[in-house]
Amino acid sequence: MPNVRANGIDIEYESFGRLSDPAILLIMGVTSNLLTWPDSLCQGLAAKGFRVIRFDNRDVGRSTHLDALGRTDLKALIAELMAGRPMAASYRLEDMAADAVGLLDALGIERAHVVGASMGGMIGQLVAIDHPTRTKSLVSVMSTTGRLEVSQPKPEAFAVLLTPPASPAREDRIAQSFAAWRVIGSPGFPASDEELTAFVTRRIDYAPYDPDGDSRQLAAVIAAPPRNERLKSVVAPTLVIHGDADPLIPVSGGEDTAQSIPGAELLVIPGAGHDLSESLVPTYVKAIGDFAAKVDAKENARP
Numbered sequence: 001m002p003n004v005r006a007n008g009i010d011i012e013y014e015s016f017g018r019l020s021d022p023a024i025l026l027i028m029g030v031t032s033n034l035l036t037w038p039d040s041l042c043q044g045l046a047a048k049g050f051r052v053i054r055f056d057n058r059d060v061g062r063s064t065h066l067d068a069l070g071r072t073d074l075k076a077l078i079a080e081l082m083a084g085r086p087m088a089a090s091y092r093l094e095d096m097a098a099d100a101v102g103l104l105d106a107l108g109i110e111r112a113h114v115v116g117a118s119m120g121g122m123i124g125q126l127v128a129i130d131h132p133t134r135t136k137s138l139v140s141v142m143s144t145t146g147r148l149e150v151s152q153p154k155p156e157a158f159a160v161l162l163t164p165p166a167s168p169a170r171e172d173r174i175a176q177s178f179a180a181w182r183v184i185g186s187p188g189f190p191a192s193d194e195e196l197t198a199f200v201t202r203r204i205d206y207a208p209y210d211p212d213g214d215s216r217q218l219a220a221v222i223a224a225p226p227r228n229e230r231l232k233s234v235v236a237p238t239l240v241i242h243g244d245a246d247p248l249i250p251v252s253g254g255e256d257t258a259q260s261i262p263g264a265e266l267l268v269i270p271g272a273g274h275d276l277s278e279s280l281v282p283t284y285v286k287a288i289g290d291f292a293a294k295v296d297a298k299e300n301a302r303p
Helices: 039-047 074-083 093-107 119-130 155-162 170-184 193-206 211-223 251-260 281-300
Strands: 003-006 009-016 023-027 051-055 112-117 135-141 238-243 265-269
Touching: 003 093, 009 039, 009 093, 023 093, 023 119, 039 051, 039 281, 051 093, 074 211, 093 119, 093 211, 112 119, 112 281, 119 135, 119 211, 135 281, 155 170, 170 193, 238 251, 238 281, 251 265, 265 281
Parallel strands: 023 051, 023 112, 112 135, 135 238, 238 265
Antiparallel strands: 003 009, 009 051
């Protein structure tokens, strides 16, 4: 896969579709590399006439890992959050949004449809807030505004997010990841054991294990202030997609996002959780592809 220098770091990315087609930039969630976006979703959107770009955020996959920053003490950070005290992380979600825009710069893309899942949705929101001229549209998937009162995870989902594998060994990492996706996955669109095993194994074999990088990404999410007021300034056409069975970021997080962005559309998927199983891909390809095409058609119709 190609790699570019952007915003002071190296970013690994992959592109699908024709370079001349309108761009869709896919931003993935916390501790998840670019392969978490299913090939079938990227190929499906490319078949609809888009150039689709997925990439590794900083501290994950094959992009730059900021090892000099060390590991973040997440328990201490959560204690600060619960006590209402100021929190400090190694970097902010705004920095990760600047990485995404830097990737667009490096690829010579002036504007893109920005699609983010989970933490990627938070980053996408900040791209739309801080870089409005680069955001053709925003699709916020299974994400939230950061308001704690509307996005509390189920205890078992939060626990599995913070539970490390039994050891750094490949088989233990596969087992932990398999168990985690079973907890947060979609009850209405369950992945088979074969599908899930192939999915987690491919992701784990893609890049070395880096729990310190994972902790820094999680810290950026935990330390981020709510974005509700800032989201009122978003001018990009926006679609919010959320499953009504999401145990990690409840559907109230999506509802709050849609209510905070002027004119935003909300699509709630019955039975969907916090994943992108193959049986869910056609729903996402249609929703994202149709929305982006509608935005492009409206722009192209302007005199």
